[in-house]
Amino acid sequence: xxxxxxxxxxxxxxxxxxxxxxxxxxxxxxxxxxxxxxxxxxxxxxxxxxxxxxxxxxxxxxxxxxxxxxxxxxxxxxxxxxxxxxxxxxxxxxxxxxxxxxxxxxxxxxxxxxxxxxxxxxxxxxxxxxxxxxxxxxxxxxxxxxxxxxxxxxxxxxxxxxxxxx
Amino acid sequence: xxxxxxxxxxxxxxxxxxxxxxxxxxxxxxxxxxxxxxxxxxxxxxxxxxxxxxxxxxxxxxxxxxxxxxxxxxxxxxxxxxxxxxxxxxxxxxxxxxxxxxxxxxxxxxxxxxxxxxxxxxx
Numbered sequence: 001x002x003x004x005x006x007x008x009x010x011x012x013x014x015x016x017x018x019x020x021x022x023x024x025x026x027x028x029x030x031x032x033x034x035x036x037x038x039x040x041x042x043x044x045x046x047x048x049x050x051x052x053x054x055x056x057x058x059x060x061x062x063x064x065x066x067x068x069x070x071x072x073x074x075x076x077x078x079x080x081x082x083x084x085x086x087x088x089x090x091x092x093x094x095x096x097x098x099x100x101x102x103x104x105x106x107x108x109x110x111x112x113x114x115x116x117x118x119x120x121x122x123x124x125x126x127x128x129x130x131x132x133x134x135x136x137x138x139x140x141x142x143x144x145x146x147x148x149x150x151x152x153x154x155x156x157x158x159x160x161x162x163x164x165x166x
Numbered sequence: 167x168x169x170x171x172x173x174x175x176x177x178x179x180x181x182x183x184x185x186x187x188x189x190x191x192x193x194x195x196x197x198x199x200x201x202x203x204x205x206x207x208x209x210x211x212x213x214x215x216x217x218x219x220x221x222x223x224x225x226x227x228x229x230x231x232x233x234x235x236x237x238x239x240x241x242x243x244x245x246x247x248x249x250x251x252x253x254x255x256x257x258x259x260x261x262x263x264x265x266x267x268x269x270x271x272x273x274x275x276x277x278x279x280x281x282x283x284x285x286x287x288x289x
Contacts, residue, residue, distance in 0.1 A: 049223075052282045054273045069274045076278045099237075106230060106280040113225035120224045144227055151229045157243070158229050 005146060006093075006153035013092040014153045023088050025139070029108050030085045036111060037077045046114030050077070050107060080104050098154055105147040112140045216269040217288040218262040220281050222253050234279045235261060238272075263288060 005022075007015040018026075036047050051073065055062040083100035087093055093101065112118075116127065116137055124141075127133040151158045220231075228250055235246035239262060252259035261283075262272045269285045276283035 049225075049282075050280070052277060052284070054270060054277075054283070054285055056284055057286075065270060065273075068270075069277070073274065073278055102230065102233070103279055106226065110225050110280050118224055122224070148227055148229055151227075151233055155233070158233065 004149070004153075006150045008153045008156070009092055011092075013094050014098050014150065015092050016090060022142075027085060027088055029139075029143075030081045030088075030104065033081055033104065033108050033111065034078065037074055037081070040074070046111045049110050049114045077103075077107060081107070095154075098150060101150060102147060105143050105150070109140060109143050109147070112136055112143070116140065214287050214289045215263050216266050216285050217260045218269050218272045218276070218283055218285050219258050220249070220253050220261050220276060220283050221258045223282045226281065228254060231281065234276070234281055238275050238279065260288075 005018050009015055041047055053062050054065045080100040080103040083097060084104040087097045116133060124137060127137040232246045232250040235241050235249055236243060249259045249261050273283045273285050
């Protein structure tokens with residue numbers, strides 16, 4: 001990856017400098033996420049993380065909440081990942097594109113994080129015994145780095161604590 | 167939430183991503199109390215306001231959570247950062263409050279951005 005994959009432009013967009021193999025990988029991950037959002041396997045705990053309950057202690061209200069929101073939630077996810085996929089090779093992302101990238105990168109991380117059962121303390125060594133898990137954790141880390149760098153390109157002060165909290 | 171190491175710095179202009187977001191007029195209040203259980207529906211308290219709670223999770227980046235609070239609720243950075251740190255250190259934070267319908271809408275929007283949000287009556 002180039003040193004700075006995302007660079008803010010004077011027009012309020014974000015220039016993208018990603019290696020081709022990274023772009024290809026992101027496209028494949030978008031395809032996989034699309035499949036999971038389409039089918040929503042009911043017993044898949046990693047996918048369930050994309051749909052947390054609003055009322056964890058009230059099954060009746062939760063059922064009603066799901067009935068009202070599930071379709072919009074799924075179609076919102078699909079629009080975001082469609083938009084990211086459509087702009088994977090764009091030179092400049094507009095703010096709506098960047099929003100779609102941030103959401104979709106996050107969704108993919110949520111699913112992978114659920115699959116690997118990552119914790120805040122997870123390190124590569126935890127997954128070293130299993131080659132696939134090790135590779136997946138490396139991708140998870142890369143996605144987090146991309147998401148973070150995109151946030152910084154949108155708002156360079158994003159990782160500086162505000163005055164009041166110093 | 168996941169911490170991130172600073173790898174490169176990025177310079178540039180700061181496009182506004184928050185222009186269209188609604189601004190909450192009241193500051194969220196952190197609450198500390200035991201889980202109230204399952205009997206919300208049995209108590210006639212229609213005028214008791216609801217609160218939207220965001221819970222800590224190991225995946226979402228701290229920077230992303232702060233951005234979501236700014237982006238969805240129009241909170242200034244300091245307030246969004248404080249809420250994010252509450253989520254990170256205390257395990258949860260109240261990020262919005264109001265009538266049930268509005269809280270449901272806020273929860274749905276937070277879910278759309280991958281945050282782990284729930285709601286309950288603030289009593």
